[in-house]
Amino acid sequence: MKTHSLNLQDIMLNSVRREKIPVTLTVQGECFEGTLVGFDDETLILNREDEQILFYKCNVASVRVKEIIMRT
Numbered sequence: 001m002k003t004h005s006l007n008l009q010d011i012m013l014n015s016v017r018r019e020k021i022p023v024t025l026t027v028q029g030e031c032f033e034g035t036l037v038g039f040d041d042e043t044l045i046l047n048r049e050d051e052q053i054l055f056y057k058c059n060v061a062s063v064r065v066k067e068i069i070m071r072t
């Protein structure tokens with residue numbers, strides 16, 4: 001059985017999901033804006049206007065936020 005530990009990716013994704021911070025996903029050069037409603041080890045679910053989109057993490061080049069969510 002695989003043990004799951006929190007990493008920077010999970011911390012960031014959980015923060016934007018929980019706080020409903022808008023994100024921009026870049027997938028194959030195209031940008032998708034919305035709010036993250038869920039994620040697991042392989043996928044992200046984005047609410048975008050009147051639809052939900054399932055993205056595979058291996059296809060996502062970047063996740064951008066306009067708010068600083070992690071301080072050093």
